[in-house]
Amino acid sequence: MKILEDVQWHRDAAHSGAAPLPEAGEQRTVWVAQTDLHPGCDQQLLWVPPYSELNGWDSQPSDIARSHILTARLTRTARAPTGSAVECTAAILAGSNLLAACRAAAPDMDCDSMLLANLHSLVFWDQVHWAGTSSLGDLRFLDVVAGEAAMSILFTAPERCSVRYAQFSVAGASTAALGCWALQGEVLRAIERHVAAAVRLNDTATA
DSSP states (O other): OEEBOOOBSOTTHHHHOOOOOOOTTOEEEEEEEGGGOOTTSEEEEEEOOHHHHHHOGGGOGGGGGGOEEEEEEEEEOSSOOBTTEEEEEEEEEEEEEHHHHHHHOOOOOOSOHHHHHHHTOHHHHHTOOEEEEEEETTEEEEEEEETTEEEEEEEEOSSSOEEEEEEEEETTEEEEEEEEEEOOHHHHHHHHHHHHHSEEOOOOSOO
16 A cells, blocks of 8 residues: 655644644645645555654654554645645545554555565665664564665564565655565565664654
8 A cells, every 4th residue: 555655744843833643534734745646536644743754763763653644635735836845735534553554454566666676675685784773562663774775664573574564765756655565585684684783763852
């Protein structure tokens, strides 16, 4: 299931306070890449707390447990684009906690082929030069950088390892998906090595 993870929910948070988690039936103003906008279609959007939206999960791993996947219908507003992003009204239809969605995820190939190709590529994992990790009970978060590319995954651990959520970015473009993809063979062993050598991530924001 394709997830729009590059969504700006808190653009005016510094001035007006961060907006709380949207609920079904509400409407919110969001900014998304123009190429990700599909009017008239229900889309899956990743909602993260404001600190992680600005700094990433690797700076505030506890925010992963507070992140949600929201089903919404996007309608572009009349406001002019800002760079590659367009302002939209998001009509929230439903929502699920991200970790709960990961635990219930089923096999799904409906996502970006480049994401899956790199997820299962030993060449990609052999190029990783930085890794950070955090434990989330029965799930583990791993964030890696390989040259100009980066990947973040949430996967089951320690037995029957499978990736349940993945984000991949390179050259300014990003994609994400929820599913269930088994880790096997040399790729699994490479990921296990990165987890063992990774920086243990801790929250950097104060309460």
